[in-house]
Amino acid sequence: MSLILTIASREFRTLFLSPMAWTILAILQFILAFLFLTQVEAFTTLQPKLASIEGAPGLTDIIVPPLFGNAAIILLLVTPLLTMRLICEERRNKTLSLLLSAPVSTIDIILGKYVGILGLMLLIIALTTLMPLSLLGGGELDLGKLFANILALLLLVTAFTAIGLFMSCIAGHPTVAAMATFGVLLLLWILDWTSGLTDQRSELFEYLSILRHFQNIQSGLISSIDVSYFLLFITIFIALSIRSLDNERLQK
Amino acid sequence: MTTLIEAEHLTRYYGKHCAVNDVSFTLAKGEVLGFLGANGAGKTTTMQMLCGNLAPSAGQITINGFDLLDQPKAAKRNLGYLPDTPPLYKELSVQEFLLYCAKLHGVAKNSVTDAINRTKERCGLTEVAERLIVNLSKGFQQRVGIAQAILHNPEVIVLDEPTVGLDPIQIREIRTLIRELGQDHGVILSTHILTEVQESCSHVQIIHQGQLILNETIAGLNRQMDTGTLQITTRLAPDINSLLTLPGISSIETISENRIKIHHSVTANPAEQIAEHIITAGWGLQELTPIKRSMEDIFISLTQEHREL
Numbered sequence: 001m002s003l004i005l006t007i008a009s010r011e012f013r014t015l016f017l018s019p020m021a022w023t024i025l026a027i028l029q030f031i032l033a034f035l036f037l038t039q040v041e042a043f044t045t046l047q048p049k050l051a052s053i054e055g056a057p058g059l060t061d062i063i064v065p066p067l068f069g070n071a072a073i074i075l076l077l078v079t080p081l082l083t084m085r086l087i088c089e090e091r092r093n094k095t096l097s098l099l100l101s102a103p104v105s106t107i108d109i110i111l112g113k114y115v116g117i118l119g120l121m122l123l124i125i126a127l128t129t130l131m132p133l134s135l136l137g138g139g140e141l142d143l144g145k146l147f148a149n150i151l152a153l154l155l156l157v158t159a160f161t162a163i164g165l166f167m168s169c170i171a172g173h174p175t176v177a178a179m180a181t182f183g184v185l186l187l188l189w190i191l192d193w194t195s196g197l198t199d200q201r202s203e204l205f206e207y208l209s210i211l212r213h214f215q216n217i218q219s220g221l222i223s224s225i226d227v228s229y230f231l232l233f234i235t236i237f238i239a240l241s242i243r244s245l246d247n248e249r250l251q252k
Numbered sequence: 253m254t255t256l257i258e259a260e261h262l263t264r265y266y267g268k269h270c271a272v273n274d275v276s277f278t279l280a281k282g283e284v285l286g287f288l289g290a291n292g293a294g295k296t297t298t299m300q301m302l303c304g305n306l307a308p309s310a311g312q313i314t315i316n317g318f319d320l321l322d323q324p325k326a327a328k329r330n331l332g333y334l335p336d337t338p339p340l341y342k343e344l345s346v347q348e349f350l351l352y353c354a355k356l357h358g359v360a361k362n363s364v365t366d367a368i369n370r371t372k373e374r375c376g377l378t379e380v381a382e383r384l385i386v387n388l389s390k391g392f393q394q395r396v397g398i399a400q401a402i403l404h405n406p407e408v409i410v411l412d413e414p415t416v417g418l419d420p421i422q423i424r425e426i427r428t429l430i431r432e433l434g435q436d437h438g439v440i441l442s443t444h445i446l447t448e449v450q451e452s453c454s455h456v457q458i459i460h461q462g463q464l465i466l467n468e469t470i471a472g473l474n475r476q477m478d479t480g481t482l483q484i485t486t487r488l489a490p491d492i493n494s495l496l497t498l499p500g501i502s503s504i505e506t507i508s509e510n511r512i513k514i515h516h517s518v519t520a521n522p523a524e525q526i527a528e529h530i531i532t533a534g535w536g537l538q539e540l541t542p543i544k545r546s547m548e549d550i551f552i553s554l555t556q557e558h559r560e561l
Binding site for chain 1: 304340
């Protein structure tokens with residue numbers, strides 16, 4: 001356990017030693033703040049009309065889901081860039097042999113890497129959450145719904161990261177890892193678009209679509225089907241990463 | 253003597269190409285084993301297998317009594333490895349990097365500082381401890397690599413070409429360090445610099461095209477190298493036929509009119525008789541030098557012999 005934390009903390013700190021993490025945090029924060037303010041603006045213009053409607057969507061409904069939905073799309077673009085270097089770069093810089101010849105198991109290495117990069121992801125989610133929380137100063141929020149959104153984004157991002165980690169294990173070059181991760185994520189995202197176009201709905205595609213599960217949780221409906229989808233997803237890709245790193249010793 | 257490494261019938265294939273073929277050896281405490289071989293002979297592959305970076309296609313490795321495959325953690329705890337490219341996180345400072353390595357190797361919390369300070373001193377890194385590794389010269393980076401391998405005081409230290417890129421003074425320091433380490437650890441170092449083996453090793457192995465073709469102590473090797481040759485310079489041209497009658501001389505090679513090379517058997521050293529013979533004949537002895545077969549000669553003759561086979 002302490003080994004996992006050792007590897008994770010080095011990974012996390014190294015991210016902040018290069019401009020990478022800072023740049024991504026700054027740009028994300030800027031874009032999300034802009035989107036957040038647009039939503040707040042929309043709410044203030046709509047407010048008089050909403051007041052007259054019975055059971056109208058509240059402040060939380062208008063601001064939080066769009067904000068987290070947008071954050072999810074931006075993270076779909078950003079996660080591959082963050083995860084591409086995890087194992088790939090170590091292999092290219094020959095630092096992987098330091099880990100492989102140390103008394104550390106492959107599981108420790110993969111989990112350490114995963115936890116390290118998740119640290120940054122948590123930071124991104126925390127910074128995003130601060131925006132709607134700032135509204136507490138002048139209004140009231142549906143905290144339950146906010147929590148559902150945080151949970152949805154968290155599960156989504158941990159799943160994204162797991163794929164990214166796996167791609168970084170199997171790719172020979174970081175750019176390839178990033179492209180592959182992005183490709184898979186985008187495919188999973190748009191998988192159920194076909195169901196809107198034709199009458200033939202594919203239940204398999206609908207189940208596989210990551211977007212559908214994300215939106216289910218986001219709407220405040222936290223069902224075990226959606227949560228277990230994400231957990232299964234994460235477990236599979238972590239296990240595949242461990243397998244792939246184990247094979248490192250056998251291949252060539 | 254405790255056996256630290258036992259490698260049995262190591263074989264490794266890369267696809268169809270056989271990089272290491274049935275290599276077996278042992279390493280005991282207090283030994284410094286030099287691993288010699290031309291480029292691509294299989295040195296690095298063997299070392300990577302010893303350190304668990306590469307799984308052998310066949311064979312077994314035991315480190316300090318722990319099987320590398322069955323108990324990898326216990327085996328690796330006794331292992332310090334410097335690969336051919338030092339594994340350095342260049343964006344960290346030397347101090348941070350060593351701290352990370354110490355934690356990774358499970359150095360006890362209360363002895364981490366001691367271990368790091370001792371290693372920094374041993375490898376001459378105290379001055380540069382706060383600098384980023386990326387800004388260090390290649391020689392210093394190599395030293396950080398060595399520091400990383402000996403930090404946790406492992407029983408077995410495996411160094412893959414440890415003196416590459418160092419200046420002559422640093423090379424001497426590192427060789428001294430290796431000899432020091434050899435006293436209470438087992439050290440394996442690979443190199444293609446032959447003098448390095450002569451200077452710092454107690455045992456030598458030559459690997460050629462994946463096969464072990466020599467496994468000797470340095471003393472044994474030195475005996476082999478003695479197979480005598482004498483170089484003789486005289487004022488007047490010597491009569492070769494009369495010299496050949498002396499006991500123990502196997503052949504004479506004429507280099508120039510006044511200079512000859514006499515090959516003789518190892519057991520009998522005929523230097524004295526030769527000197528006497530030349531002086532009584534009045535050829536005017538000017539030089540009589542024993543020529544040692546250098547490590548290079550042995551290396552080349554061994555590897556060539558093998559090529560012919």
